Amino acid sequence: MITAYAHINGKNQSIPLTRIGKSIAWVSLIAPTEEEIKSISEKFSIPLEHIHEALDEDLRSRVEFDGKVSAIYYKAPFKEEGDIITSGFGIFFINNVVLTVCKQKVASIDRLGKRVEEGRHSNLFKKGQVTMICRLIDYINNEYHTYIENLEDNVDLLEETKKLTKKSIAKSFDINRTLTYFHRAFIANLEVLRLLSRGYLPKHRKPEEIAQFEDAYNEVYQLLEMERIQREIVNNIFQLQTTAVSMEMNNVMKLFTVITVIMVVPTIITGSYGMNFQHIPLSDNPYGFLITNAFLILIAVVMFYVFKKNDWV
Structure with missing residues (x-):
């Protein structure tokens, strides 16, 4: 599915690709068909392998620049059959266009698209590509934050469970697994933002752009700390419950x-x-x-x- 957004006639709106002009536009490519991939590749002169790479399940977070196209590969959270996991997606800079490529719908990106259609973020297309990309990253980071807060509630419920049961063991395993996914994603995303904040992309080294990347870096670092704290709490709860069971068995x-x-x-x-x-x-x-x-x-x-x-x- 291809969706394009731009600020036209004094408001943000969804537009067809043919209406993209010299002003900044955002094109969202979600679960595309091969025909859609080819049309995007031809219109924006992006090599097909770049787009296919952004759709790879094992995509590694990184920053690339080949002289014409700048690419950022970033990790975002999403739900798959009830489990919370992370998956990579691509962000491409092409002239005045920001192109996002996702293998499946990412809730945070979809939410930003809906708010743009509703007329919110009126300055999103006026402050440059970096502002738009940092807003995308901000929405993704907020999604991570929401998931971690939900995990905190589950940890509180786990803490109230005084006895070690099969259900509590399974719950601890699920929480730890999700936090492990998040930990890997945060480490990879931090490296991406570290490179961006050090001016890795030649066309985006203005002080205000570097400052925006640094703010995004600090947000991800805070998420990493939140994840680490929750992981320690879960492990401590599990150890305490295991110790309590051992003491009870010893008393018997x-x-x-x-x-x-x-x-x-x-x-x-x-x-x-x-x-x-x-x-x-x-x-x-x-x-x-x-x-x-x-x-x-x-x-x-x-x-x-x-x-x-x-x-x-």
Whole structure:
């Protein structure tokens, strides 16, 4: 799908490609067909391999400049079958046009497009390509921020779960996996913005442009810190829950051990009385049975007292 936006007749609006003139325009290419790829390649003189590379699932974040076309490959978050993952997309500078190429719809970019159609961001097309690109990156960073805030809520729910269950283990794994995706994306995006803020692109080295890239860099760095904190919290919660389960198991085993030890001495004594001898102590005493059982109970009570005093039970 191809959508083009420009500021025409005093307002932002969606336009056909044929109406793109000398003013700054934004062309969004989402899940394109081969025919659409060829038409974009021919109209803006972009090599086909550049566009195909932006649609690659294993796209690596980076900045490229071949003398005519400047390209930024950036990582953005999106949902796939309920899971939150990251995927790369391409941003190309061609004369007065900013071209974004995505293999699938990215919510943050789609949201910016809708707001442009609604007439918001009236200055988006007046301040240059860098302003537009930084606004795109800002929307993507806000999307990351929203996802991390949602993960924080899930972490709070996980923290309230005092016992380690299969459900809590699965939840911890899902959160950690998402944070891992984010961590890799943030590291790659930081490197892209670091290059841009150091004037890697020859045509975009103005102080105000460098300042915008630096602001975007700082935002991503803050996201990286938020991700790191959430990862530590999740790991700490999991370790605490695991420790609690181990302590509970140890207490159960300790109780069984104490009961076993207390029963050993009475078992030995009663076993001795079970031997087939003619003369056994208290065998002729009418109170022998009661005396023996009282003695066994006394031994058990004394042993329990000793264990209790030493805080073993």
